[in-house]
Amino acid sequence: MPGITLPAFPDNVPTHSLPTIDFELLKAGNQVEIDRLWEAAVTLGFWYLKNHGAEHEVKAMFDLGAEMFALPWEDKILYEQGDSGRSFGYKKMGGTAVDASGLADMTEFLNIAKDDVLAFPEVVHLTYPSVVAAAIPSVVHPFVCKSLEVNTTVLRIFTQRLGLSEGTLEALHARDLPSASEARIIRSPPMPGKDTADRPTIGSHTDFGSLTFLHNILGGLQVLLPGETQWGYVKPIPGHAICNVGDALTVLSGGILKSAVHRVVPPPGAQGERERWSLVFFTRPNNTQILRALVEDSQAIAESVKQFPEGKFETGSTAEEWFSRRIKYQRLKNREGPQSWAASRGTEHDPTAR
Numbered sequence: 001m002p003g004i005t006l007p008a009f010p011d012n013v014p015t016h017s018l019p020t021i022d023f024e025l026l027k028a029g030n031q032v033e034i035d036r037l038w039e040a041a042v043t044l045g046f047w048y049l050k051n052h053g054a055e056h057e058v059k060a061m062f063d064l065g066a067e068m069f070a071l072p073w074e075d076k077i078l079y080e081q082g083d084s085g086r087s088f089g090y091k092k093m094g095g096t097a098v099d100a101s102g103l104a105d106m107t108e109f110l111n112i113a114k115d116d117v118l119a120f121p122e123v124v125h126l127t128y129p130s131v132v133a134a135a136i137p138s139v140v141h142p143f144v145c146k147s148l149e150v151n152t153t154v155l156r157i158f159t160q161r162l163g164l165s166e167g168t169l170e171a172l173h174a175r176d177l178p179s180a181s182e183a184r185i186i187r188s189p190p191m192p193g194k195d196t197a198d199r200p201t202i203g204s205h206t207d208f209g210s211l212t213f214l215h216n217i218l219g220g221l222q223v224l225l226p227g228e229t230q231w232g233y234v235k236p237i238p239g240h241a242i243c244n245v246g247d248a249l250t251v252l253s254g255g256i257l258k259s260a261v262h263r264v265v266p267p268p269g270a271q272g273e274r275e276r277w278s279l280v281f282f283t284r285p286n287n288t289q290i291l292r293a294l295v296e297d298s299q300a301i302a303e304s305v306k307q308f309p310e311g312k313f314e315t316g317s318t319a320e321e322w323f324s325r326r327i328k329y330q331r332l333k334n335r336e337g338p339q340s341w342a343a344s345r346g347t348e349h350d351p352t353a354r
């Protein structure tokens, strides 16, 4: 559990040295820091973020996760996300595939919709177990607001750097319009000695939405940087969030912003003896937004798409359809064979990476 002394992240495993971006400097409009963020987003798609100001809210969310996951299975399963392609609610351990062979995942999730949190006590998508509902005003709402502040600040910078007119990406990720944006608490059981590719706990994927704000305590997250074939760990650093670009921004930007492939394996070394907890906020586009490159709105995007095969960024789907397809075909109940895994893929540069 978070809060107790944990074994150190080992120093003998391949680890990415991601740049650390200072959120306070971004907010202050510091051009050097904005350049560093942009460079990370168009090359790696991943960076650390310090001074995000959400540490207190993150801790409270982990405490809520501990209460939620301690509920009896019969209570949690009432809120299961199901097999229709909906993400919100509880995801039982083993509900989804982690690879084309249909190996089962090893994590439980609680996914809480941004829309339900902001409208609470009004219900937009679904209701939550009473321990969660009771904590929406005091715990979940503050976390969602901080996360939105962070991700909106980054979207504003990307709007400007992509040559889009002011407010473009913010309007496509509107606070008050329905979307698949959500907070996620993740727990995996201890898996000592299993920190290998044989046993991903979350399978290889690109994130489905636009921006991810992730808080890790133990290792286990591995990234395959754009164009690479070797997985590297991302070492958790206290107080530093891990941020990344997702599919939707890659598509909207015509491939300028990079959505890197990643997965989760059991924590390396002695950390594998502990439960693994993580917390995420995913900013995703408005449900009705068509996912296609914004070529009419930016010269840079129009130029970028020319370097890719024709139609690569014309998905023909709304954000809602894109997202629910990816969720649906990962569910083991919907699995008909390796083609189901293929149907769950997004913009991965190597869709076969396991």
Ligand SMILES: O=C(O)CCC(=O)C(=O)O
Pocket: 184, 186, 202, 207, 214, 216, 220, 221, 262, 263, 264, 278, 279, 280
């Ligand atoms: O738990 C983590 O470190 C990453 C989780 C993740 O990639 C996801 O939920 O999309």
Ligand SMILES: [Fe+2]
Pocket: 205, 206, 207, 262
């Ligand atoms: Fe992810």
